[in-house]
Amino acid sequence: MTAMPAIPLSVGASRVVRGVRVPHVCGDPALSEDRDHELRARIVTTALNALTTPVSTPTLFEPDQTVLEEVAR
């Protein structure tokens, strides 16, 4: 789980989940508490689901895109 997925993907980490920002990988303090809770749950759920997904090469898992777009703004 990282805000800089290019690095773990380039060194061969098998399952990589895109986080938000380096200082707050697993959520976003700029969101309301409820939305942040939802975002955190999506990121962690994406990571847990990645553990159940077969991969053969380094693979990037994106948490729900609509939530992340809101975060990026």
Add this chain to the structure above:
Amino acid sequence: MAEAIRVVHYLNQFFGGMGGEAQAYEPVQVKPGPVGPGRALQGALGDQATIVGTLIAGDNYFTEELDAAKPAVEAYLDELRPDAVIAGPAFDAGRYGLACAEVCRIASARNIPAVTGMHPDNAGILTYRNDVLAVSTGTDSTEMVAILRQMATLALKRVRGTELGPAVAEGYVPTGRRQEVMHDKYGYERAADMLLARMAAKPYHSEMCLTGYDDVTPAPPLRDLKDAVIGLVSSGGLVPRGNRDRLVGSKAEQFFKYDIEQVGSLTVEEWESVHGGFGTLILNTKDPNYAMPLSTVRYLEDAGHIKQVYPQFFSTTGNATAVSAARRMGGEIASELTANRVDGVLLVAT
């Protein structure tokens, strides 16, 4: 001609003719002259050197009882007074490779040139790459005689103080040392030659030797999250406030374990990040769970999405960390999690 060079050879219990795994706890012992592959080694050394004794130890003994094995080897070396020590070859045998590397390090510490032979991925190389001179081998012990010949040549060079050429030319595993050499051609000419060779699909050797990363085989997927014990690891420099273990803010070589069995969430009153590579204001004034989502994982645990969170989390600082240190720490953390039957791990890398 000068007196023949004295060589001590190291072998494990198998190549030393004692037996297989049942003899893997045999302590360090000595036999006079060459033993087993040592006879071929003596043939390769010819009349230039004599194997004065063969040290033999069980693989398990050497790696598990290192504190006893080391002084035993030291005592035998002091007694046999070799001019060179030759260990193995160990090919891809990890315990044997580690033992060979240790024997070489003991000899080197006594200013006795030492040579071993093993596969570049052997644990002996991964652990002591910079400390040992090892002929690069494959995994096939039928190469034994050819490898022993190379080891003999390198050992004799070392005893005579002959400077060694580059690893590729001499056939040893790169040790990470750099040496200045004079080329006949300027750099731009060599670069142009390489480019032309590449365009013509001809072989060429790059002068940039980049460290490669491990080729990691992905772990098979978990069948059922609801039945999974999940471990937590963070390189975000998270520690109990006060940093009692003095985790460093950069170039970490250590990781620490913290008990979270009774912890539902990481609070700023009790936890902090000592990471020196990014602004930790948010983690340290608002919510440390951003660098390790304990509160969210607990929420999912309570909801029955996963069976259990492993009761300790592993913490280090990922900031200008040496790849070798990261590899070692990762291996140690993974071993402990595996031994404790953790099914999957969430690792936050800041």
